[in-house]
Amino acid sequence: MLIVRLLFKNAFRHKFRSGLTVLSITIAILAFIMLRTVIGAWYAGVDASSASRLVSRHAVSIIFPLPLSYKDRIRQVDGVHLVSYGNWFGGVYIDEKNFFANFAVEPKSYLALYPEYVIPQQEQDAFVRDRKAFAAGRRLVEKYGWQLGDIVTLRGTIYPGNWDFVLRAVYRGKTDSVDESQFFFHWDYLNETIKKVAPSRADQVGFYLIGVDHPDRSASVTAAIDRMFKNSWAETLTETEKAFQQGFIAMSGAIVTAIELVSFVVIFIMLAVVANTMAMTTRERTGEYAIMKTLGFGGWTIGSLIAGEALILSLCGYLGGVLFSFPAAAGFKQALGMYFPIFTVEASSLIMAFVASLFVGILAAVVPIRRAIRVRIADGLRRIG
Secondary structure (H helix, E strand, O other): OHHHHHHHHHHOOOHHHHHHHHHHHHHHHHHHHHHHHHHHHHOHHHHOOOOOEEEEEEOOOOOOOEEOOHHHHHHOOOOEEEEEEEEEOOOEOOOOOOOOOEEEEOHHHHHHHOOOEEOOHHHHHHHHHOOOEEEEEHHHHHHHOOOOOOEEEEEEOOOOEEEEEEEEEEEEEOOOOOOOOOEEEEHHHHHHHHHHHOHHHOOEEOEEEEEEOOHHHHHHHHHHHHHHOOOOOOOEEEEEHHHHHHHHHHHOHHHHHHHHHHHHHHHHHHHHHHHHHHHHHHHHOHHHHHHHHHOOOOHHHHHHHHHHHHHHHHHHHHHHHHHHHHHHHHHHHHHHOOOOOOOOOOHHHHHHHHHHHHHHHHHHHHHHHHHHHHOOHHHHHOOOO
16 A cells, blocks of 8 residues: 555656646547547447348449339248338438438338337327328437427428428337437338329339348348349349448448547557656656665666556546546537437447556556666766755
């Protein structure tokens, strides 16, 4: 206990300099945790994907549609127990800045495939009955202050015009990893309107959602579906929901890589700050280390004291960064929740930050320890006074 008190006293002997060092480490750790949390939020949809759900789209690109007639043929594939379908709608609510995901889906089969969307039975029945109804996540409803029965108008981008919908159901996520900011409505409502204004675009879907009997059968079902439509005018590319999500992430792979690189650059900056502080501290105490050597203290003891001071500074900064990371994450989620619906500080980020702090503390002390051990007693005593 005495040695710990001594280390703290030495580490904060120059309170202003040590305080600035700890503050710098706190900011660096906070930045590191936030950047790692952004990366985790980017992959949240992948992690939340079900192994028993498949997605089938056009083999060339998801922007090309598939015929509605594929549904019954997919349903006949051995291992498939449920098929749903939908279209990305791409509607705008009031202004482009109000971005949120909105889909046209077949409601009964879609909700059956996504049991993680928890909806009261009464609201679910009302949503299924009303063709102009829509369901939305709790966070989306709270953001815009919608109430059940409200009419919400989206301005179509892919499907031009103003589209009116009635809020009939609000879903909550069964777990924290469920996105509660989505908007989905009846595919039939979309299709019936298209039949009137653009008949050539009717009876087409953007994707099929397929539920398999068991995750182990996903590979065989995927191959069977794609083989069924091979050499047709609309070939399919079927993959697990996780692979489908990862495909979207891959489009922004350069951004994710850049964020990862920046997060590690922050650690090197933190290392430079701590190393600079320890270098100044060691240089000022050269005389003290010389006196310790005359009293019989060996190099390992002196090195341990220097390393202990560096670790205390880095770990104090780590604790500060962790304490600030939770309110910072909450504020970030409040401000940009529509872009990052799932934004929580994960234990893995805290562990990585802790390991980085230990690494910085130890590495920053290497050069000062080397200098302190190698200095001769006579040279060190000359620095006294």
